[in-house]
Amino acid sequence: MEGLKVSNANLTVYLHPSKSRDASEAILRELSSLLFTFSEALDGVVLAYDINSLDNKAAKILSGVIPYFGVPLSVDLLLFSPKPDMxxxxxxxxxxxxxxxxxxxxxxxxxxxxxxxxxxxxxxxxxxxxxxxxxxxxxxxxxxxxxxxxxxxx
Structure with missing residues (x-):
């Protein structure tokens, strides 16, 4: 069926410091929140994801009132993105x-x-x-x- 595509994305997931003890679970929870919702940035509905690389050591603390930290990761996403004439x-x-x-x-x-x-x-x-x-x-x-x-x- 047309409208399905696999897209490789380099994302940064921002986590609260209280989640630092189990960052991988928090990252999975954040990615799961994308499922079955339309994302304008990705131009489609995320149906599934597969994490290719996760670099906990490259996490950067953001300055501000609450010091969230960003974890960069590479993810393959299965997107449903129908276009006209498909x-x-x-x-x-x-x-x-x-x-x-x-x-x-x-x-x-x-x-x-x-x-x-x-x-x-x-x-x-x-x-x-x-x-x-x-x-x-x-x-x-x-x-x-x-x-x-x-x-x-x-």
């Missing part, structure tokens, strides 16, 4: 006459509006279930639970 796959979780709601990678939601649904699909209610049925292929339907591939608009 193809993504997702599972349909809701259908309505105006839109199709999709979950991508189990955490990110997307909405395909009525104007972006191909004209060959018509909204119908079959057996008390909402579906988008193809006009040209009778057995081609989109319903809740269907995996679909779609193009990112924005």
């Amino acid at each position: 193809l993504l796959e997702g599972k349909v979780v809701k259908l309505s006459q105006e839109s199709i709601h999709v979950v991508v990678l189990g955490f990110s939601s997307a909405i395909i509006t009525e104007k972006d649904i191909r004209e060959e699909f018509v909204y119908k209610i079959k057996h008390e279930q909402d579906v988008y049925a193809s006009k040209s292929h009778k057995r081609h339907v989109i319903k809740v639970g269907t995996m679909i591939r779609f193009s990112v608009k924005r």
Whole structure:
């Protein structure tokens, strides 16, 4: 699937002095706080990380009211960063006459509006279930639970 990329990043993690006794655990906790949140600096959602190098001896104390210290590290990050015109796959979780709601990678939601649904699909209610049925292929339907591939608009 497009939208996934591995990026090598050189980061500095800033820790409170009370965390100096177990700095590696504190660093893992800080990196874990990045998971499944969008980061503008990284231009994507961090899905996983792998620490390549950690240099505790290169830690520098910052001057200020509370003397935090910065630990430089090199990390491989798995990022989800969809761009326009990329193809993504997702599972349909809701259908309505105006839109199709999709979950991508189990955490990110997307909405395909009525104007972006191909004209060959018509909204119908079959057996008390909402579906988008193809006009040209009778057995081609989109319903809740269907995996679909779609193009990112924005």
